[in-house]
Amino acid sequence: MTPFWVSAFLDLADDDFARGVVFWAEVTGYRVSSPRGDSEEFATLVPPQGDDFLRVQKLAVGPSRIHLDVHVDDPQVAAEEAVALGARVVHRSRHGYVVVASPGGFVYCLVAHPAGVRPPPAGWPGGSSLVDQVCLDIPAAGFDEECAFWQAVTGWELQEAGPEFRRLVRPAGIPLRLLLQRLDDPAGQVSAHLDLASSDRAAEAARHERLGARVLSVNEHWTVLADPAGSAYCITDRDPETGLLP
Known part of the structure; x- marks a missing residue:
């Protein structure tokens, strides 16, 4: 079942939550919604234009991390399709969404929340930028299997993007690209980080x-940083409008 939208969740440890929300709201220029949830544990970063995707x-326990919400017409049907491809169901919520783990252990949610208008890049003195990509960091032993899984789950074309990278070609209007990175570590669980496209890195x-x-490192086309909570992310040279390298 092909997704019609993809959102990213910043799952922040209790001690990281307040400063993490402030930082990412300032980085994106998005407004923080009113909290929701039984313990007011959820909020949305609301863009000035378009539909939200961050x-x-x-978190009640555990370190800060990233997970995806994959928006589909029927989460229950999509969950069964994912299981047939090697995933496992972690939780079926009474609210209708399904929590699934990929073959490599990356947890994501299948949801039916409506959305369809991709927000434009934000302008800053000196340029523009946009959070527009989630990079899945995949241990080497499971790289091919995980790539095949995400290609099948999304229905998006899989392309080579360098010695250790593959990318899924997002359809027009989807806010987040998916990049797949092969790690040097042979084993472990798949994790993820956010990438920004920027006109002036x-x-x-x-x-x-x-x-x-x-700043943790500066590379040919991307800079690795750590946010105030210590989570790594990247700023890239990719064009904020197209998502591609100029």
């Missing part, structure tokens, strides 16, 4: 540093 969750990195991030 949300935050306060150096200026964007400097802006993030002023907001409390730390």
Whole structure:
């Protein structure tokens, strides 16, 4: 069942939640919604234009991480299709969504929340930027299996993107691209991080540093940073409008 929208959840540890929400709201320029949930553990980062695709969750236990919401017409049917491809169901919610783990252990949710208008990049002094990609960090031993799984789940074309990267070609209007990275570590669980597209990577990195991030490394086409809670993410040279390298 092909998704019609993809959202990313920043799952923040209790001690990281307040500063993490403030940081990502300032980075994106998005408004933080009123909290919701039984313990007011959820909120949405609401863009000035278009539909939301970034949300935050306060975790009761465990370290900060990222998970995806894959929006489909029928989460129950999509869950059965995912299981047939090698996934396992973690939880079926009374609210209608299904929590699933990929063959490599990456947890995501199948939801039916409506959305369809991709927000434009945000403009800043010196350029523009947009959170527009989730990179799945995949241990080497399970890389081919995980790539095949996500290609089948999404129905998107899988392309080679370098020695250790493959990408899924998102349809027009979807807010988040999916990049698949093969790690040097042979084993372990699949994790994920966020990537931003930026028209001026150096200026964007400097802006993030002023907001409390730390630069971890500078590479040919991307800069790795850590947010104030210590979670890694990347700013890339990709065009914020197209998502592609210029």
